[in-house]
Amino acid sequence: MLALYRGLLYLYPPAYRREFCVEMTAxxxxxxxxxxxxxxxxxxxxxxxxxGGLAGGALExxxxxxxxxxxxQMFGSMSGSRRLRMRSEFRFPKATVALMTIILAAxxxxxxxxxxxxxxxxxxxxxxxxxxxxxxxxxxxxxVLIIAGTAGAIGWAVLFALRRSGVQRFIGFxx
Amino acid sequence: xxxxPLTEPVLLILxxxxxxxxxxxxxxxxxxxxxxxxxxxxxxxxYGALCRLLEGGWIERxxxxxxxxxxxxxxxxRAGRRNLQAEVGRLxxxxxxxxxxxxxxxx
Numbered sequence: 101m102l103a104l105y106r107g108l109l110y111l112y113p114p115a116y117r118r119e120f121c122v123e124m125t126a127x128x129x130x131x132x133x134x135x136x137x138x139x140x141x142x143x144x145x146x147x148x149x150x151x152g153g154l155a156g157g158a159l160e161x162x163x164x165x166x167x168x169x170x171x172x173q174m175f176g177s178m179s180g181s182r183r184l185r186m187r188s189e190f191r192f193p194k195a196t197v198a199l200m201t202i203i204l205a206a207x208x209x210x211x212x213x214x215x216x217x218x219x220x221x222x223x224x225x226x227x228x229x230x231x232x233x234x235x236x237x238x239x240x241x242x243x244v245l246i247i248a249g250t251a252g253a254i255g256w257a258v259l260f261a262l263r264r265s266g267v268q269r270f271i272g273f274x275x
Numbered sequence: 276x277x278x279x280p281l282t283e284p285v286l287l288i289l290x291x292x293x294x295x296x297x298x299x300x301x302x303x304x305x306x307x308x309x310x311x312x313x314x315x316x317x318x319x320x321x322y323g324a325l326c327r328l329l330e331g332g333w334i335e336r337x338x339x340x341x342x343x344x345x346x347x348x349x350x351x352x353r354a355g356r357r358n359l360q361a362e363v364g365r366l367x368x369x370x371x372x373x374x375x376x377x378x379x380x381x382x
Contacts, residue, residue: 120322123347127299128318153317160323 101132105150111158113165211237281362284314285324289333289351289359296337296350299325325349333358 105128109121128150135146259265281289284306291297291305299321307315316324328334333355337348351359 116326120326123299124318124322126346127303127321130300131303131318149315149317150319153319155319157317157319157323 101147102129105154108151108154108158111154113161115165116161208237280365283310284316284320285328286362287314288316288321288324288328289355292334292349292351293356293359296339296348298339298346298348302349328355 102125106125109117109124112121131150132146135142256265287306287309288302290309291302297305299318302325303316303318303321325334329336329349332352334349335352337350339346339348
């Protein structure tokens with residue numbers, strides 16, 4: 101069991117390993133001794149808790165290394181007890197909404213302008229004339245919405261599997 | 276780590292360090308005892324939280340005189356104590372509000 105634990109510690113980033121792995125192993129050994137005196141059920145629960153904690157912790161540390169703490173906070177935490185605090189102050193920036201609206205208006209305006217130019221230019225030669233473009237903004241928007249919805253559903257499913265979805269948090273809060 | 280609402284395990288870890296510096300296993304046992312066995316931390320969870328608390332300056336390493344390899348002790352820093360007091364104040368206020376609301380509902 102100790103060998104497995106030590107092996108799993110290699111899942112952590114090297115810097116974290118250097119700083120905490122000796123301590124973690126020592127604490128694990130002490131906790132294991134105690135769990136082993138309490139019977140088989142306690143041993144199984146202990147092993148599951150430790151392995152789950154290590155896997156979740158290692159994943160979380162790698163996410164922090166890759167994208168920093170802000171990146172991690174975007175996705176919440178992998179294990180509930182590792183989440184240090186709720187980011188209750190987070191709001192979707194209003195400036196972003198305004199910017200997206202302006203960009204969308206600019207895109208629509210450009211499409212209309214292109215249509216007008218296309219109509220004004222005589223199509224005398226098939227080879228050099230403007231290419232007829234089918235503007236499909238509505239189907240494109242629908243497609244974008246479908247992709248966004250699918251991505252949202254997948255994200256929610258991941259959070260649900262990790263027991264971090266809003267529903268589960270609410271149930272936990274009520275409990 | 277900024278001051279703000281804390282999760283129960285982190286709050287319990289900080290509370291276990293209020294009285295005295297403790298090493299990892301001692302924190303695990305104290306958290307379990309304080310929560311009447313409800314909160315049992317794994318080593319991965321404990322050290323993940325300790326890592327954040329160290330980075331945020333809430334706790335600091337404490338050199339014990341009889342420290343052996345693998346038994347690093349931690350203690351609350353001054354900033355950590357201040358933040359913890361603020362969090363306890365926030366919880367008191369919340370508890371008072373909840374009691375009032377529940378009492379009003381029962382009347």
